[in-house]
């Protein structure tokens with residue numbers, strides 16, 4: 001087995017409480033794997049500071065100074081988890097053969113990394129980490145997450161069930177990922193579109209050992225909404241169907257009122273009309289709103305703004321020559 005370069009890519013937003021411990025555990029893991037000759041000694045751990053407001057970047061800088069395995073990337077401002085992750089992946093892809101993305105809080109079991117690498121050597125370009133259970137989640141998070149996967153599936157979006165952003169991608173897959181120019185970034189939906197041979201690794205998800213979740217309900221909902229509207233046009237089709245249905249009903253109503261007219265009973269039924277005006281008005285507004293959501297997305301795509309701007313890329317001197 002030839003031993004190739006692995007980079008761990010970890011987006012961090014206000015993670016001062018967990019970083020030192022995360023760095024320690026990951027260093028141990030990577031050192032072990034290097035010793036076992038599973039991966040090259042040029043493998044690295046890369047922390048991406050996503051515009052944190054706390055000491056996160058200082059901690060990354062000092063970890064980089066003390067530890068030859070650790071590198072850091074600083075984004076110019078907070079761009080959100082998905083963009084920070086993409087920034088990391090796109091920056092490291094020139095230096096590595098494979099990259100694994102994971103969260104700074106080590107909720108994802110790092111012992112799965114060996115299996116990821118194993119699957120990579122077996123010839124897979126993408127390896128998805130899949131949670132074996134959701135026992136550590138609150139009922140609410142579990143329920144919302146599962147409903148989300150179900151809705152996505154019904155809408156015909158190809159995503160891997162119970163897979164978050166813990167995954168391995170080969171250099172080849174990363175190069176292809178770069179071709180996806182969209183601004184509404186939902187990596188879980190994009191990565192399966194890349195194709196290549198892939199496999200899954202199941203793992204237990206732990207609780208966050210320190211710090212707070214950076215995904216409050218509001219962010220979670222907007223993430224889910226983005227995921228749906230970036231990948232599926234079925235909501236528009238549903239509106240069309242609804243439109244046809246309502247139009248048919250209005251024709252039936254028209255016939256009904258015509259019959260009443262010929263029977264000279266037109267006074268009755270005004271309430272029906274008032275109610276239908278309100279109902280149709282409401283539905284129209286809803287439809288316009290959802291269509292507007294798509295137009296908003298087209299608008300943003302048309303602008304094709306850069307998804308991230310790297311301010312600094314902290315590297316060890318020896319890594320420059322390995323490019």
Ligand code: UDP
Pocket residue numbers: 010011012013014015050078079080081082084102103104105107212213214215
């Ligand atoms: N994160 C980020 N930018 C943000 C929000 C979160 O880079 O704007 C990172 C965060 O530091 C963590 C990962 O994304 O490494 C996942 O966040 P978190 O663990 O809070 O999410 P949860 O596990 O609760 O879904």
Ligand code: MG
Pocket residue numbers: 103105107208213
């Ligand atoms: Mg977490």
